Amino acid sequence: MSTDDVAEFEAEIPLGKLPLDAWHRAQGGRMVGFAGYEMPIQYEGIMAEHAWTREHAGLFDVSHMGQLSFTGEGADAALEALLPGDITGLKTFRQRYSLLLDEDGGILDDLMVSRRPDDIYMVVNGATKYDDIGWIIEHLPDEITMNHMDDQALLALQGPEAGAALASLIPGTADLFFMQCGPFSWDGVDLWVSRSGYTGEDGFEISLPGDAAVRFADALCALDAVKPIGLGARDSLRLEAGLPLYGHDIDTQAGPIGADLGFAVPKKRREAGGFFGHARIVRELAEGAPSRRVGLAIEGRLPAREGAVILAGGKPAGKVTSGGFAPTVGAPIAMGWVDAGHAAIGTALEIEVRGKRLAATVAPMPFVPHRYHRQKI
Template identity: 50%
Template sequence: MTQATETHDSLLHTPLHALHLEAGAKMVPFAGYDMPVQYALGVKKEHLHTRDAAGLFDVSHMGQLRLHGVNAAKALETLVPVDILDLPEGKQRYAFFTNEQGGILDDLMVANLGSHLFVVVNAACKTQDIAHIQAHLPADVSLEVIEDRALLALQGPKAAEVLARLQPAVSTMSFMDIQQVNIDGVECIVSRSGYTGEDGYEISVPAAEATALARKLTAFDEVEWIGLGARDSLRLECGLCLYGHDLDTTTTPVEASLLWAISKVRRADGERAGGFPGDAIILDQITNKSVDRKRIGLVGETKAPVREGTELFSAQGERIGIVTSGTAGPTAGVPVSMAYVDTEYADIGTAILAEVRGKKLPMTVTKMPFVPQRYYRG
């Protein structure tokens, strides 16, 4: 996770900023916001606590949007290689915007709330995403940028038990369900999803009520505040990409090993195949398996973490790729990394060398996620 270079005075604050300071958070610039990177527990203990119990994350810096109009799904489908038209009410789906070269502009979550689509985009990309959507909307579809809501993520094996104390109905939701729910008297938008690989929820709450809800949640013994540091190591262990690191405008979904996220109706022969930016390039890569590099998982054979930017080499000393994310792997128990390598070196079990401080450290290509995902599927 890299930090932005904004000056303190220019940084934006989430509605929970004062609460983070009260909780003793170490604050850093991130995506234009003053954000908590860790609390008193420290990154490793926050990571492990989330895996064992429940962690609360402030993700209010993310962009929350609504698309209104009977043709909203049809309009959004022209920008993503994902089936939005058949997205059931009360469900959400992972998607990404593509450019004309097949590269990824951003990844996002799209939900069908019946009367409208609810979209969550990455903080660092939200200004460009809003402009991108607005530039491609027909006259009968409108975009609403939500400015008056915070976004909390409650993650971990105890998350469902905790949130059900405030609203029992959430316990019946399954992974990727989303609904408008009253939590302790406050109208929230709750999805059973997250960015840690654990069971949990993301909760969109009116900004004016966010501090009170966060206090109620952190008052439970199972819940601790978790910062950006542990958020990064948690998502990496579970094989989840971070935009701007593992994904960018020069990387196609096929190179990024995200073929699972391209809906079959958008890549099979049929009237809805293609129809998104870069479709000819992406569909050719799928059909002909014509990519020169692939995103892979790597496990280290030493104790040294292999971080972003580390160059990778074959056993013969040929440069074959670069690491895009890396962590010590608190739960995995070994250093884990994501990287892009030449396709011929992407097979599971391939031995690769990582150059760290002048030394070539042995690593092995392995299947992701590095630790099991524990989403609740009913």
């Protein structure tokens, strides 16, 4: 992420403060505006923090995200009218990636949904959480109660040493596999822990009371394997992992099929329907989406940033939606949307950057293999 990218995070409106605000400053975090809050973009430097997370364990503050819970008879079935995922079939202590869709099948947000013993728990993006809440309230039956858990912090511990680090404080977390979750306790504090994250590495997301966040962050960072990591490295890690960023790579113009997120719509939901956007999904499964989200490998060292025009045969064929230098890859990479006819892996394209045309090739994603701690079957 360049200094130009950093500037994009700056905000002129009054910003909220997260429970760890003073803690980040004490750790040397450079604070910027993002999703309505002051958040750390870096501490030691984006490249160093990226490498540390790939090799050890990085602690990310994602408390800006929206944490919601749903209770009431049939809450899972009610949510299936808004989400294309199989929520009624979701087992207790399991979570699933899903999408909030509008009437036309556009993506309002991407999110994680979990079944806990007494409710359905959902984590939505920080920049869209209030819009999400309004949309959900408008369309949920009156008998379903939604609680915005705005007194909770959310921390993400990511990297190959995250499992051992967290288990040294909370031994039971070692038994979790990717996309499993459960209740735990640390130093008298109740935690909800899921083995998940948005870096492509093994790791965890930990929901806990905001007033306990500083103590818990201190305990984690006292471990040799753990350092605090900012937004900049989180962005470069998720780009290498081929994971879309809402508001950039996906939005209301994008549908699940074109966005390469069809895995979030299981066969039983495709066949049964009964949710917003079903008609579009069925149509695009049959006919193909007119444009597709793709990965792009770029020749040379100059990165292509969001908004750069993608060319095929000298003619516009799409736009870059995320891009930058990938430290692990050692080269610039990007994500973008292109016309379906130019979306095949290996397709040669060009990207216009500062009056130059950079050679690019449609590449498979992820750019760096995921290293999730999956259960062996």
